[in-house]
Amino acid sequence: MAGAETKQERQTLERFAARYRLPQNEATREVELAVIGGDWGANGYTTMAQADLLAEALGLRPGMRLLDLGAGRGWPGLYLAKRSGCAAVLSDVPVDGLRAGAARGRAEALSRRVSAVVASARHLPFGEGSFDAIVHTDVLC
């Protein structure tokens, strides 16, 4: 799989890619609301309250440019863009997750401020000093 350099990374990326190929339904939405406190397609351990702390720690505000590495379906980058008014680039390897994130961005009228880029964190196609802030949650180090 593109972006993976070791067998373990390939297996992990394939697991996540398979996860994002699965559709979301009302049950997954109810579970996420109960666990995370939101319905942004999260499947990890960052709650809404912790995402709010990320926004505060980064000082996010309109005019800033945020990179969310390993964004999956857009959690928490999409939410941070909506909450703070900043622009956000969602980056990850599984394309299905990013498609879902882009669709949610359109639904939230965030298309002008949010974009999605298929890229591994090891090979990021951005120039030096491109971002005011970078966030990632429980991704490979």
Next chain:
Amino acid sequence: MLRACRRLLRPGGRTAFHTIHPASGLTKAQRRRASRDGPVAVACPRPHRQLLEAAGFVDISETDLTTEFAVVTRAWTEQYAAHREDLVALLGAELFEERQADRSAQLGAIDAGVLRRTLFVATRPVGHWR
């Protein structure tokens, strides 16, 4: 990856991230358990503060989120169980049970004190390269 993050940030820009990692001061057996029962990212070779310093970040702060990590892991397990029928229909029984087993093992490792979760915040320094 942290070096790439520093390069991509403007001088004075900040990164904030959550990471799951082994507790400090573990025996080899405990580290093996943390790696076995935690997510793959736990295989990280060095403490994140050291990695951030080596990547050239400054003003590094860390906040322990392990208690919340246990609460959220438990909540995923309980909510999955509560929605079992619908989720088995969506995921298939094998994947559903695999996820529940993984979360159960992870919760055991958290409760045993070998697995932690931390928020790190760090800044790309202004005005010099290392």
